[in-house]
Amino acid sequence: MAKIMAGVGCSHVPAIGVAMDTGKTHEEYWKPVFEGFKKSREWMKKQNPDVIFLVYNDHCTAFDSRCIPTFALGCGTEFQPADEGWGPRPVPVVKNHQKMASHIAQSLVLNEFDITIMNEMEVDHGLTVPLSVMFGDIKQNGEWPALVIPLCVNVVQYPAPTGNRCYNLGKAIRRAIESYEEDLNVIIFGTGGMSHQLQYKRAGLINSDWDKRFLDLMTEDPFGASQITHLEYLRETGSEGIEMVMWLIMRGALNENVTEVHRHYHVPASNTAVGHIILENSA
Amino acid sequence: MTKKEYNKIPGTIVFDADKSREGYHLNQFCISLRLQKNRDAFNKNEEAYLDAYPMSKEQREAVLKREWNLLLELGGNIYYTSKLAANDGINFQNLAGRMTGMGVDSYREMMLKGGRSIEGNRDKSEWGED
Numbered sequence: 001m002a003k004i005m006a007g008v009g010c011s012h013v014p015a016i017g018v019a020m021d022t023g024k025t026h027e028e029y030w031k032p033v034f035e036g037f038k039k040s041r042e043w044m045k046k047q048n049p050d051v052i053f054l055v056y057n058d059h060c061t062a063f064d065s066r067c068i069p070t071f072a073l074g075c076g077t078e079f080q081p082a083d084e085g086w087g088p089r090p091v092p093v094v095k096n097h098q099k100m101a102s103h104i105a106q107s108l109v110l111n112e113f114d115i116t117i118m119n120e121m122e123v124d125h126g127l128t129v130p131l132s133v134m135f136g137d138i139k140q141n142g143e144w145p146a147l148v149i150p151l152c153v154n155v156v157q158y159p160a161p162t163g164n165r166c167y168n169l170g171k172a173i174r175r176a177i178e179s180y181e182e183d184l185n186v187i188i189f190g191t192g193g194m195s196h197q198l199q200y201k202r203a204g205l206i207n208s209d210w211d212k213r214f215l216d217l218m219t220e221d222p223f224g225a226s227q228i229t230h231l232e233y234l235r236e237t238g239s240e241g242i243e244m245v246m247w248l249i250m251r252g253a254l255n256e257n258v259t260e261v262h263r264h265y266h267v268p269a270s271n272t273a274v275g276h277i278i279l280e281n282s283a
Numbered sequence: 284m285t286k287k288e289y290n291k292i293p294g295t296i297v298f299d300a301d302k303s304r305e306g307y308h309l310n311q312f313c314i315s316l317r318l319q320k321n322r323d324a325f326n327k328n329e330e331a332y333l334d335a336y337p338m339s340k341e342q343r344e345a346v347l348k349r350e351w352n353l354l355l356e357l358g359g360n361i362y363y364t365s366k367l368a369a370n371d372g373i374n375f376q377n378l379a380g381r382m383t384g385m386g387v388d389s390y391r392e393m394m395l396k397g398g399r400s401i402e403g404n405r406d407k408s409e410w411g412e413d
Contacts, residue, residue: 014375015374015375015376059362060310060314060317060360060362060363060366061317064310064311064314064363065303065306065307065310065311065314065363066311083317083318083319084317085316085317085322085365085366085369085370086369156298156360156362157298157299157300157303157360158289158297158298158299158300159299195398197295197399198361198365198375198378198379199295199296199355199360199361199379199382200294200295200296200352200355200361200382201293201294201295201352201382201383201384202292202293202294202295202383202399202404203294203379203382203383203390203399204379204383204390204393204394204398204399205398205399205401205404206394206397206398206399206400207401208397210401230289231288231289234289234292234295234297235289235292235405236401236405238295239292239295239296239297239298240361267394267397267398268394268395268397268398270374270375270376270394271375271376271379271394271398273398
């Protein structure tokens, strides 16, 4: 049977992708950001997952205002990195475990999570930046070391799904994955955040104390984290900090008791606080 | 208590269903600039390109004048308006420098020092606003 081994929480700042794609990771500005992912890349090699279930948000790339699904599951064969206005990232095409994705789609709907099924979808930095930071540089003509099942969450138009809903969706995703018959190692990523506001006069807001408490809650009290209100995210972590609800999907898919094997926090990357955590299911 | 409690947060426009409705054509115009062929057409003749998008006069003026904050007030969303900025060679951080009125350099400096503090930035009353 397939099994979820661990969860990864990780920011997906587009400028991080640009820094990698243009060879700037050794510059003073970026060094501390990437330093914190060294251990993560070694850990990823050791884990050698077959499949990554990757929770992220699309930034009006696959979904502009014409269609805004709250949860959309990538069920197509593969996903091309999109042109977001400055050319597509020079990274490999993302390949799906299509059979498992369709199993998950079916299981989720029968468990009353009525997700949207995407058989054609381009993916933006929300998905490819976490893969890049966790796997390191991979040439465009190479291959990602794992298959990827993408789940897009609407966090652009208010309201995003509640933290509670996300946490429970994580539990349903786990039931779906762990009822899939093939023996596969799966790691689930929850991406986005941490505190940041990109817009209007309060842009640049960072709340490190809040972020660090959120990281603590990820390890120690996920239910408590799932009860954080939208108003608290918006006020305390900036209008775009609400992306952190996506970490709760990841956390919901893990055991209640987890072992924190790594944590990284740095300000700034562009406008954003970069946060990262690796949680293994305790035996 | 106001109906939308998040409207008490200073310097912040929450892109909710009302804003999304108001900004629909503006945002769809902005996102069209994701593609090079559309950027080329827009840059060749902005007015003509905008004719295809039935936005309000105010929104259209704000686009032509690149009034970044006004665009958000009129229903624009940052992930959309940032495509117009990118077309002009302005990245997210430099756009934030403009929207905050701080200018690019002092904004960048603030971020390097840990960003804008939450203290004094939770409620409009702290900004002397209603």
